[in-house]
Amino acid sequence: MANPFYARIVTAAEAAVAAWGYSLVLFNSDEKPDIVRRILSRIRTLGCDGSVVVPVGPESHYQRRDFEGMPVVLLGRSIGDAGVDTVTIDNLSAGKQATNYLLDLGHRHIGSITGPMQLTTGSGRLQGMLEAMAARGLAPKTGHVRSGEFREDTAYSVARDLLGQPDRPTALYVANGVMAIGVMRAVADLGLRCPEDVSIASTDTVAGAGGLKPRLTRTEHPVTDMTNEALRMLVDRIEGKVAQPARNVVFQPALVVGESCSPLKLPTH
Template sequence: MASVTIYDVAARAAVSIKTVSRVMNNEPNVRPQMRERVLEAAGALGYAPNLSARSLAGSRSFVIAVFVDASLTLDHWRSERGSDYLQRIQLGATVETRAAGYHLLVELVDHDGPRVRQEVGALLAALKPDGVILTPPSCDNEVVLELLDKAGTPYVRLGPEKPEGRGPRVHMDDVAAAREMTDHLIGLGHKRIGFITGDQRYGASQARLEGYVAAMEAGGLTIDKAWIRPGDFTFESAHTAAAALLGLDERPTAIFASSDEMALGALAAAAEAELSCPGDLSVAGFDDSPVSRLSRPQLTTIRQPLVEMSTLATKMLINGVARNAEAGARPRDELIPFTLIHRVSTASPKG
């Protein structure tokens, strides 16, 4: 059976081949009625435009790329935990690219490797993406940003540490979110609150620490340096950190972890120390990932709007909003609200 061609669609819709091409390439200045007629004809015939042919027909590749951190992503997959962060980024972006006739590619970037310049340069040369979504730490990596600017490739930065200067960004207020969670614990009556930081290569890690410190200081509470322990967004790092916190002579009555996975590590350490949650120890997380609802007890956490953020970033790239602004123009800055989700892992301390 012969494959359906653009000529067949044009004949069925009674329009020119050029009109069909403009509709399939999602170009502007096509009347809504005409666009609908062409799409109905394409659907009825089962026509799917060939990506290579579309690319050759113009300067676009119809590819949106997402750059993600190789080391943390591979660590999660090797441990068979998967990456909810990446899955939610992909969900928002995939829905938008599919609707617009684009393809989404996820590329792992080794930011700590010696060949990051060569690897990213080769990716851009091979893929020629119409746009790139930069997740942390790509969104703050000077080499990555330099190469994108040099290639003239539009990009949107998700959750960057540095707001100024380099292209549009879509983000949430991590400082305010961590401050609100810490205020929640203080409001329950906790005065000794432990904090487990995230990977220091990520701007969000420092921002969440800042929010915790700001809330403690505003609440008139002393911060013992021993209450702040390093983590790297993994279960294992938080398990070690929480065990150290629970081994203190004056242990915290609450632990706030910078991610839900790390909150699970804190829960495990508490169970091993024969402490109940939230009876003996309150535990709070960050992300509102599926594990926060499946854990026992269910986690109090911050809902990070990753799907909404990646959806908006993809729209900005496809609609051309993210193209390099004119000299002197301020890059677009979109702030997406977070939500504190109060579940049963936090309660007032005993006594």
């Protein structure tokens, strides 16, 4: 479980299921969609009462029948017509809040390290950034939006290339905390300073990102609240308290101001 985001979900889930009198069985997909599908099949054969699933990979890897045969709640991301309850974050708002913060600091040349566009977490956060800039008559320069695939190593590589350009952006919106770790490493390896040379704002809640120096400015997931809601919805299904069609609960991210952003410094002549 390399991504600390998942570890925070597990910590919250362990406390919640005990309070409801249930036991928690943990399965690790290693962020591989095919393993998620095999795990769901195994959960059914084990006779578990229900499952909270944190989807990974593109929606195209899943079929509706993967989620049939027991109560299921998707946590963190929705999947097309899965037909099950979901608990998500407002990804559009996450990208928009972070970008507006950078814009309010005077930045106009803002780039982005994005997640995969086939994921709602990737496309939604980028769309929020683009809408925030468009509302002020702005758009990223050509080549200033790069995909980091939600991976630290990929984000490091693309950030090192982007920030090594003569016309590098003065600020970056990085679409999750894992990638922000890679971006911060790239900044340091290029001999740049954050936020003096480049401001960085991100989205997500990752223990490693929270411990970065300078402390990361981010739009943060309420992970514990989201996990508790997903489990509450699951228990309601298990105990037959809910009969209506699939529900989608959307949480709002909160802007947490750290030390990784500063006002744009205008050139002196």
